[in-house]
Amino acid sequence: MLNFFFMVLSAWAVVTAFSWPWRAAFFPIVMGLALFCFSSIDLLFSFFVSEGKPQGGQSIDFKLSEGVPPAIALKRTVEIFSWIIAFYLMIQLLGFHLAVPAFVLLCLRFLGRERWSISLLLAALSGVFFYGLFDWLLNLPFPQGWLKASLL
């Protein structure tokens, strides 16, 4: 699946680059062609090399856990990605200052099924930590969020 995605991506990248001046286009075209070739050769090997022959597909990298049934793993994967996207939307809507404690509270209570007391305590601590360190001490500029911006 990824082979096919990378082939489409590289083909699009190469075709797009052809409309640029050659000095700007040269490197993306070479890299796009390299990506296309490596991905397609890998795909062809997957199709045509016999099943019994070892293909050596092991990479030295972190391995995802395999002890959880696939259906539950898929459900939990979708769930955590939804929480991550929800946090991003909360930041856009409320700004970091409100979104941080709100996300910690909701995530602990509903994803982690922690007790309300622990969730509230940790949410308050995260809010204080965030404000104290990043805003007050380091003075990083955080966007205020659409909601606050529309009210002001």
Added chain:
Amino acid sequence: MLQWKALSFMLLGIGIGFWIGLLPGLGGGVTLSLMLAFIYGMKPVEAFAFLIGMHSVTATTGDITSILFGVPGEGISAATILDGHAMAKKGEAGRAIGAALMSSLVGAVVGAAALALSIPILRPLVFLFGAPELFMFAVLGISCIASLIGRGYHSQLRGLAAGALGLLLSTVGLDPSVGQLRYDFGFLFLWDGIGLVPVVVGVFAVPEIVDLAVRRTAIAGPAATGKLSGGVWEGVKDTFRHFGVTFRSCLIGLWVGILPGIGAGAGQWIAYAHAIQSAPLEERDRFGKGDVRGVLAPGALNNAKEGGDLIPTLAFGVPGSTGMAILLGAFMIQGLVPGPDMLTKHLDVTFSMVWTIVIANTITVLICLGFMDYLARITMVRGTLLIPFLVLLVFIGSYASSNEPANLVVTIVFGALGYLMLRFNWPRPPMVLGFILGRMAETYLNISIARYEMDWIFRPLVIIQFLLIVFVIAYPYLQDWWVRRSATGQSVAAK
């Protein structure tokens, strides 16, 4: 350097650097830029004790979050995740931290010694490398990691494809040679290219968080209870058990620091690839599953590089990294001009820097060794309690690297890509290395073509580097062939 005022400023710098190093996104460069304003009233020795003390320890403490949570403190701590976090999952977080700290100290001492000794020796050597050789270094680095990170042609092809993908992704934004906008989709924030920290944090940290959410256990897992105590000292001993890997990674770090533009982000992967390559064939499968050599190599490199970085900065005024470029600003504030004066008139300042690197790292390691076993117990906390804080760290790190909200979207997209790459067994390190080296590689390639046309291919050092690349790609097959041949020879002899 040992006067109370300079020592106090160094301790203050160590304190700040220690905690900022733990925060994802706020790396050594950001820390230096935040603190530059505070050195106006200081003498040169005090100012550099403060800044270099702070800068030296950020690289060390950045490894701690990589090991404990799989969230890199900054781009230069990403390689530590592969084996460091895998060790934490096995209940060996203390050992991994001990190894990272001790190898960092060894790296710092080697880097400082090299800084003190090598300036007159290295000067002519550095000038041998022009744009073509530096471009070939980038290609060699990607080939090394692509070739050694996987076993067999499938993994090698995917490693090379991932490297090409990283190089392609690095072309997003304003082209440096003619000002052409590339793959910007009309977004202003993409004009500067895709940020390194959002990519690294997304590719490495998000899949770890997803996996933790799927497992619903502590990071260390249920089987690891009670294994943490005493682990830190085991890690310290590991540094000396595998001293060859540690020392050679220090030398790679020095070289990476001296050469402008490569940086520790790329160097850590070269050291990691070296650790794999130098391991016996039957032990290579352990990498990625919690082999301590995978922690020692990047740890030693990151700190040895600091000494190496200072060599061209002090001697020629050529900064090898962002941090050193900011440090050049400190030279200007203090009225010092990098160059021959630093080796004659201001030799005391130069040597104060050498001692600062050694003392700052020694103090950090001693403090850390005292209580890291307790910090490692965080890996025993249940995952559901940690997940919101890890997501928070990821998002703050991604945002704080350039104060750009769009970086959060980049992190989510690359988090999904990193997860899919793991799911379908594609190696992530070559992609990240290609991404880190891409801008530099393109710039050096453009300079090479503009300066030498296609004649740059026939430069002697380029030919040697090309042969090295061929050898690196063929190396796993040659080694397999050699092992098979030896085994056949032994069985024939036995008959």
